[in-house]
Every structure is written in C-alpha cells, then in structure tokens.
Amino acid sequence: MLDVIERADQLVLNYVSKAADAAHGVLRADQRLDFVKRLRARIEAERRGSQNARDVSKVLARFGDPVALVEREVRRLADTGASTGSDPSAGGRASGSTGGGASTLRFPAIVDDRDGPPGVRAYRKIAQERLDRGAGRGLPFVGLRRAAMSSANPMATGGRDARTVVKEHPRDTSAMVMLVVAALLVPFDLPLLAIFPVPLVVWAAGAAIVLLSETWNVRDKAVGAGAPLLGYTVGGVLIGGLRMGAQPGLEAFLTQFYAVSGTMFMIGTGLGVVWLAYRLLDADGPVS
Template identity: 60%
Template sequence: MAVVIERADQLILNYVSKAADAAHGVLSADQRLDFAKRLRARIEQERRGSQNAREVVRVLERFGDPAALVAREAHRLAERKPAPDGTAVLPKVDGTPGAAHFPAIRDDAVLPPSAAQHVRLARDRLSRRPGRGMPLAGLRRAVMSSANPMTTEGRDAVTIAREHPRETVAMALLLVAALTVPFNLPAVAIFRVPVIIWAIGAVIVLVSDSWSLRDRLVGISAPIVGYGLGGVVIGGLRVGSAAGFDGFFTEFFNVSGIMFMIGAGIGVVLLAYRLFNVS
C-alpha cells in the first residue's frame, strides 16, 4: 500500500515540477512559487484523497499541458488592474474579489479568443526556451518529445531509474550476466562468473516488492530456462539423432550460452515492462 501511495504522490510531484519548470522565464520567482502552490492545491482538490495511481493520471489528464496552465496564469496576471492606491486587484473569481484563483482545467469554460492567442504565443516561447530545472531536463524532454506524457503517466527511463534504484540495479546485473557469457571468464570455485552475477541480480529481484511473485520468478528463471531447455532443444536439432551423446553435448555447450543471453534479455524486458506499468 505504501508503494501505491508513493507512486500516486510522485505523479503529482512530477506534474507540478514540470509546470514550475515551464514557468521559468514566464513568471517571476514569487509568481512561480504561488502558482505551483495553487496548482498543487487544485490537483489535491480534484484528486479527492484518491491513492490510486491510475485515477491520479486521469485527474492530471484533465489539467492538460502544464505549459498551457502557465500561459493561462500569465494571461491572468497580465489582466490585473492597478487600484487607485497602486496595489493590484485580482479579478473576481466565483463572485468574490481577490479569491484564490486556481489554474483552469479542460473541464472549465472555453478560453476567449484573446486568451487562446496568448496560450499559443506562450507555448511558442516555452518551446524555444532551453531546458532548465531538473538534471538532464533537456534530454528528458527530447526523449519524450514525440509522446504524450499522460500516455506514459509522465514517466521515462530516467524517472523509473530514480524511483526504483534497487530494481534498476537488479535488471542491470541480469544484463551484465548475459554480456559476460562470450568472454568465457575463469570460474570462481565451481561457479561460472555469469551464474554468480545472475544469482546476485536474482536475489535482488526476489526481495523487491515492485513486481508480483509471478513476474519475479519468470524474470529470473528466463536465463536458466533458456540455458537448459533451449540448449537441449536447439542442440538436439543441430546434432540430429546419429551423432551420439558426445556430439549432443558439444552442440549443447555451443548454443546454451547464446540461449542464456537470449533468456536474460527476455527476462529483463519483461521486468522493465512490468516496472513501467506498476500500479
């Protein structure tokens, strides 16, 4: 349950961070801080206490592009009129002058033509602005530039690695185990180096609660199944029925390492896919 709550909260934090990052150069520091606080409050209001990650994603989809929210906020601030004493007066919201103004969402009223034009201009300005804020923000935006962030729940490989460091290390170890097979490294005691590395990664996978038990068992057993069953089947097909046991074992060891590598790759792909879609 704690993992699910952390996942839902992280989605909101990521979304608000993107909005704050988009506000650089558009809003002043104080305006940006106030905007982020009110945006978070509005999201929490629409969230209604839900800890379901998919429900939170649907809420964030209703808010739309963070850059558009920044543009609306900039337009709202530009329309503020100075009072006779020089102070700023907020426009009326729900009939109450100076009431807290939350960023609009897609369910709100359609923007008037002047505001819509302001949104387009702000988006053009933001698209030309170099990446700031989070580390590797430019690279992250480049990787995700062709995708709808809400389609992937606002996540990419960097985000997943930061949120699940232990699981990322485990998958990396499984890949390293596969990549060391062709080097035929000397055995440690009676164990081959790829097997040792695989065993360490398998233990980390088994103790993780980010995958179901079934996914964990399939992910770590894929290399071994590939090595054993794949080696037997492919080796048997290659040697035929007339070569005897010596020929069979020769072909088995020729192909079993490759099958171990293929199995490890399949296992890591499955684990990564399940981790990406964890709820």
C-alpha cells in the same frame, strides 16, 4: 509500502516544482506563491488521497504541461487586468490582487475541463474511462511506445517515459541491467568465483533483486528471472538435441548442449528483460 507512498508524493512535488520554476520571473512572487498553492490543492483534490504512483501519474498527466499552466495563469491575470512578473510596471501590488483588488481564489480548470460542447466532453469522458480501465492494453507494446515518447506531452504518454521510470524505480532498473550484464559476460572465458561461473553469479544477484521487488507481480518476476534458466536448460536440450544429427550418445549430446546453452541463456535473458521493462513501462499494468 513506505517507498511507494514516497514515490507518489515525490511525483507531486516534482510536478509542482516544475510549475514553480516555470512561473519564476513570469509571475510576481506573491502571484507565484498563490498559483503554486492553488495548484497543489487542486492536485490533492484530484488525487483523492491515492498513494499509488501510477494513479498519481495519471492525475498529473491530466493537468498537462506545467509551463502551459503558467501561461494560462498569465492570460487569466491579464484578462482581469493584473500585472505579472514580466510586467515592468508590476511594482508592489498586493498578493494575488487583480485590477479591481480581488484575490485569485480558484485555480483554472485542468486540461479538457471546459473544451468543447457538452456532447464532446461526454464522449471524451467515456473514452478516458475506457483507457483507465485498461482498454489500451490490447495494443502491442503500448508501454514501450510511451517510453520512446520521452519528450512528448504527458497527456500522450500517460505521464510516464523512460527517464521517469528510471528515477522512480532505480533498484528495478539496476536489476535489469545486471541481468543484461550477466548475458553479455557469457561469451567470455572468465575465471570461476569459487565454483560458480561469473555470469551465473551476476544473474543470481539480478534475479534476487527482481524477486524482492514490490513493482512486478509474481508472474512478471517468474518470467524475468526464470527466462534465462529456461533458455539455458530447455533451449539447450532442444537445440542441442536437434544439432546431434546422426551422432547418438550422451557425449555427443553434451557437446552440442554446451555449445548452444550459453547462447540460449543470452536469448532467454533478453526476452526476460524485455518483458520486465515492458511491464515497468506499462502505466496500466497491475502491481502486487
């Protein structure tokens, strides 16, 4: 649980840090400090105490690109007559001051707060609520499409992409990598580790991390860790039996089973890892 809370807080910290970096050299030091302080306060208000990393990601996505927020802040200050860090005449004006000496007390509205007439905003709110309830989950591979848009606007990706997911879930990612490595080792005639094949040992290590993960639910863990074994046993039996042809007998069956079971293990591993990755990338997926 502590790890989940730390991930949520880290998301906020990373976002605010990006905004602060974007404001460096654009806003004066006092304006930058005021901007970051108000941004953090507005995020915490929208976050409403949530410690769920996915909920926090959605909140941050609604704020949009941190660079765009800085640009809006610059325009807002310009409208009030205040000079910014990019203005060589900035001099030593007071913190957060405007042309008339008033301090900046309010953070600009977040994305879509004010855009469009009331009717448009109402329908937009309804559409967003439907998306938040998971209406978009009916679309095929929505999580994978989000990952492919790693450089896109966070509004379009739900605040998640492949790079972000890897940073948020290093152990889960390493487990999937281990499962893939186990499958890739199957064709090689490696010496046994004690009495166990090397691919089986690597698979067991990856499966253990999957089963101990707090990210996937029970069904996801069963699919991800069990698909390789299901492919090896059930797939090997079915395909091996079909390949026997007119050669009855246990020896013929075992020959065909061992001939195809490794390949079926690799196929099962691939399907299991794809499912785990999809569930990890699906920002709307359940966590238990």
